Amino acid sequence: MSAPATQWSSRFVFLMASIGSAVGLGNLWRFPFYTGQNGGSAFVLIYLAAVALVAYPILMSEFAVGRHRGRSAIGSVRQMALDAGRPARWSIVAYICLFGAFTVLTTYSVIAGQVLAFALMSFAGEFVGTASSTVASSPSLYDGATSAVLWHTLFMLISIGVVSAGLRAGIERVVTVLMPLFFVMLAMLCVYSLVNGAAAEAFTYLFEPDFSAITPGVFLAALGQAFFSLGVGGGLMITYGSFLSREENIGKNAAIIAGSDTLVAVVAGLMIFPIVFAFGLDPASGAGLIFEAIPVVFADMPGGAFIGGLFFFLAFIAALTTSIAILVALATVGEEQMGLSRTVSACLFGAAAWIIGTASVSVDGLAGWLDFLSGSLFVPLGGLLIAVFVGWVAPLSAIREELHNTGQGLFAFWRYAMRFLAPLAVVLILILGFDEKFDLF
Numbered sequence: 268m269s270a271p272a273t274q275w276s277s278r279f280v281f282l283m284a285s286i287g288s289a290v291g292l293g294n295l296w297r298f299p300f301y302t303g304q305n306g307g308s309a310f311v312l313i314y315l316a317a318v319a320l321v322a323y324p325i326l327m328s329e330f331a332v333g334r335h336r337g338r339s340a341i342g343s344v345r346q347m348a349l350d351a352g353r354p355a356r357w358s359i360v361a362y363i364c365l366f367g368a369f370t371v372l373t374t375y376s377v378i379a380g381q382v383l384a385f386a387l388m389s390f391a392g393e394f395v396g397t398a399s400s401t402v403a404s405s406p407s408l409y410d411g412a413t414s415a416v417l418w419h420t421l422f423m424l425i426s427i428g429v430v431s432a433g434l435r436a437g438i439e440r441v442v443t444v445l446m447p448l449f450f451v452m453l454a455m456l457c458v459y460s461l462v463n464g465a466a467a468e469a470f471t472y473l474f475e476p477d478f479s480a481i482t483p484g485v486f487l488a489a490l491g492q493a494f495f496s497l498g499v500g501g502g503l504m505i506t507y508g509s510f511l512s513r514e515e516n517i518g519k520n521a522a523i524i525a526g527s528d529t530l531v532a533v534v535a536g537l538m539i540f541p542i543v544f545a546f547g548l549d550p551a552s553g554a555g556l557i558f559e560a561i562p563v564v565f566a567d568m569p570g571g572a573f574i575g576g577l578f579f580f581l582a583f584i585a586a587l588t589t590s591i592a593i594l595v596a597l598a599t600v601g602e603e604q605m606g607l608s609r610t611v612s613a614c615l616f617g618a619a620a621w622i623i624g625t626a627s628v629s630v631d632g633l634a635g636w637l638d639f640l641s642g643s644l645f646v647p648l649g650g651l652l653i654a655v656f657v658g659w660v661a662p663l664s665a666i667r668e669e670l671h672n673t674g675q676g677l678f679a680f681w682r683y684a685m686r687f688l689a690p691l692a693v694v695l696i697l698i699l700g701f702d703e704k705f706d707l708f
Contacts, residue, residue: 273337273434275510280439282523283446285507287588289498289528290449292378295582296557298492298532299539303550305488306480307472311533313486317493318529321692324684325499325650327521328657331669333508334517339599340365340502343509344656351662360652361502365596367645368501369616372593373623374637376426379586380418382579384409385562390576394566415628420621426590427617430598431610434510438591449584452577453531457538463568464541472550473536487699490692495642497528498589500650500693506596518673518681538578542568557582643700651693658685 275281302310336343340361348357388394388408409418429437461469498504511517539561543550546564565575594613601612627634657666670678 283442288592291589309480313489322497329504330508333505340505364502364649370641372620380422386579392572394562430613460541465544468544469540654689
C-alpha cells in the first residue's frame, strides 16, 4: 500500500529531505572556520556535546509537534495549544520561527547565487593564475551588484520551481537525487584534500584535545553552531514532521539526521583544513576565504579547476535543499492559512524574499542586519519558544503518543532537556548574539 500524497513516500526520502534541510552552507564553511576561530578541537568537542544535549531534543520536539496534527507549523502549534486548554495565540511561537526562517532565506539566496556562479567559473577555469586579492573583481560571471541580483534571481526561481511542483514531483525527486550525490562528492573532495593537503596537521587541529583553549566564548560559539547547524528554531522540521508516517520512530530518525549533519560538518573540516594548512592560509581568517583564497588554491592544484567546481557545486546542493525546506514551510502556511495554491504561495513568499534579498545587495549594512535578525534574534528566539511550548505547554500525553516507540530513558532525558537544558542554552545564545552586536558586556 502506497503512502498518501501528503506523506513522505518512504523513510529514505524523509531522511534525505530532512538531512538536506539541516545540511546547509553553515556546515561547509561556518563550522570549519568557527572551529578555526575558536580553538580547533576544543570547539569540536563542545559542539558534539551541544548537538546531543540541546539541538537533538529540540529536533525531536519539532517532528513530534508537526506529526501530531499534520498541519503547517502555525496550524500544528495552534491546535496543540488548544488541545492543552491554552489560548490559540500560542501560535505566535510558529510565527516567530517562520519569520526567522524567512529572514534567513532573503540573504541565503544571495550567497547561494554566488556559490552557483563560482561553481560554473571554477569548471570553466576562470580562477587559474588569478591572485586571491583580485578574485572578487576579476570573474566575468560575477562582477558586481547586477550579477549578484541575477544569480540571486536564478537561485530563487529554482527553489520556487521545486516547491511549486509539490511533495512528490518536486521536493522528493530533487532530494533523492541531490543528497546521495552530495555525499559522494563530499567524500571525493575529502579524500582529494587529505591526499594533496596537510592531512596530519588537519587531524591534529580538529581532533587533538586542547582544553586550555576552552573559554566561555568558545563554549557559547559551539553551542550556537550546534543549534543553527541542525536548522531547528525555524519551523522547518515541524513542517517536514507533518508529512511523516506514524509508524516512524522520531527519536531514531532524529538521531540519524543529527548524526549525519554533524558528520558532514566534521568531514567538511577535513576537506578544507588540509588545503588551508598546505598553502599557509590562516584557519581563523573566516568564511571570506571561500570566495577569495580557496578558488585560487584549488585552481593551482592538480585537476583543480574541476575540483574547485565540485566544491562550489557541493555548496550549491547544500544551499538548495535548505532553501527548499524554508520555502516549503512558508508555502504550507500560505496554503493552509490563506487558501492559496501551492504554486501561488511559493511564488508569493519567494518573491518577497527575493525583493528583500535584492535590496540587501545594494543597501549598505542591510545584509548584516538581516543576518543579525535571523541568526541572533528570531531563529534562537523561535527555538527558545519551541522548547518552552513543548516542555511546559503542550499536552504531555500528545508528545508521549508521538514518541511512543522511544525508550523510557531517552524520553526522560528529552523531557528534562526541553524543560531546562534547551531553554537555558538558547538564552545564552541570545545573550551572546546581542553582546557581539552591541558590546553589552
